[in-house]
Amino acid sequence: MDKNIITLVTGGNRGMGLEIVRELAKAGQTVILGSRHLSNGQEAAEKLADEGIIVDVVALDVNNEESVAKAAKEIADQYGYLTSLINNAGAVFDFRQKPSEIDLKDVRKDFEVNYFGLISVTRSMVPLLKKSSNAKIINVSSMMGSKTEALNPESEVYHAVAVGYQSAKAAANMYTVxxxxxxxxxxxxITVNAIDPGIVATEFGGAAPEQVTAMGGKPVAFGVARTVELATDFDNKATATFSNTHGVVAW
Ligand SMILES: NC(=O)c1ccc[n+]([C@@H]2O[C@H](COP(=O)([O-])OP(=O)(O)OC[C@H]3O[C@@H](n4cnc5c(N)ncnc54)[C@H](OP(=O)(O)O)[C@@H]3O)[C@@H](O)[C@H]2O)c1
Known part of the structure; x- marks a missing residue:
């Protein structure tokens, strides 16, 4: 793996994004850590530097078009191209609300970050990805966005209800395709694929990672494994797939 592989990870300052940044930088890629708040990104990069891992940081609020455009310009000025875009930034704002009564404000917030934000970043980075001879877009989706799994009583997400978040991830899946x-x-x-990390012990949705672990959540390293696998395999030309560490996920 060489430093000519330039990878941008959105939401790279904590959770799975930070672990993706860590592992891809360790694999030898040049990694740009995108962070909604620059100071949080710089703090995360300092922690990595203590581990001997050097990464670049860019301020990138996926909900703010000005911030997205500025990040794209910074990357263009510094590197001139991008090899991989990992759309990892995400958040959930609706929890167990009845679909018939759901608060529209929450649904809009779900879509802002998980869908519109993902499209905004992608549109701005595509010109840079087009300058690479072998490029990748990896969208960190969720099995929660699979309608097949939502209807499967055997599925681990069958009882989950976060319809705004789930719809936004389902929409992101269609954008991927x-x-x-x-x-x-x-x-x-340029390949474009979606991945499902599984249920992972991060602070996602304001959770306490220990609590998620107690409820069967997997470690962060498990959650990023499929993304890291795809992001480091440049012989894999599969596109329009949805997968996790176990294999194919039904759309
Ligand atoms: N954890 C799970 O069980 C699970 C399962 C399936 C899928 N996922 C997906 O995995 C991805 C990573 O989640 P995680 O578990 O690592 O969650 P997390 O620990 O809560 O981290 C979320 C990251 O997204 C960033 N973010 C949120 N809104 C943003 C915005 N407007 N602009 C830029 N960055 C923004 C956060 O930045 P701030 O620090 O600034 O808030 C943070 O860096 C998400 O797309 C999530 O939907 C998670």
């Missing part, structure tokens, strides 16, 4: 098809049709060497 359509963007992959666009690039394929145009013979562009």
């Amino acid at each position: 359509q963007l992959a098809k666009e690039f394929k049709k145009e013979n562009l060497p």
Whole structure:
């Protein structure tokens, strides 16, 4: 793996994003840690530096188009291209609300970060990805966005209800498919895939990681494994897939 692989990770300051940054930098890639608040990103990068891992940091609020455009310009000025974009930033704002009564404000917030934000960052980074001869977009989705799994009584997400978040991830899945098809049709060497990390012990949704672990949540290293695998395998030209560490996830 070499330093010419330039990877941007959104939401890279904590949780799974930070672990993806750590592992890809350890694998030899040049990693740009995107962080909504620059100071949080710099703090995270300092911790990595203490481990001997050097990464670049860029301020990137996926909900703020100005911030996204500025980040794209900074990357263009410093590197001139991007090899991989990992759309990891995400959040959930609705919890166990009845779909018939759900608060629209929460649904809008779910879509702002998990769907519109993902599209905003992707649109701004595509010109840089097009400058790479073998590029990747990896969208950190969730099995929670799978309608097949939501209808499967055997599924670990069957009883989960966060319909705003789930819908936003389902929408991001469709964006993944359509963007992959666009690039394929145009013979562009950019793969676009979605991954499901599983239920992972982070602070996601304001949770305490220990509590998530007690409820069967997996360690962060497990959660990022599929993303890291895809992000380091440049022979894999599969596009429009949805997968986790166990294999294919139904859309
Ligand atoms: N944990 C799970 O069980 C699980 C399961 C399935 C899928 N996922 C997905 O995995 C991804 C990572 O989640 P996680 O578990 O690592 O959660 P986390 O620990 O809560 O981290 C979320 C990250 O997203 C960032 N973020 C949120 N809003 C943002 C915005 N507007 N602009 C830029 N960054 C923003 C956060 O930044 P701040 O520090 O500034 O808030 C943070 O860096 C998410 O897409 C999530 O939907 C998680």
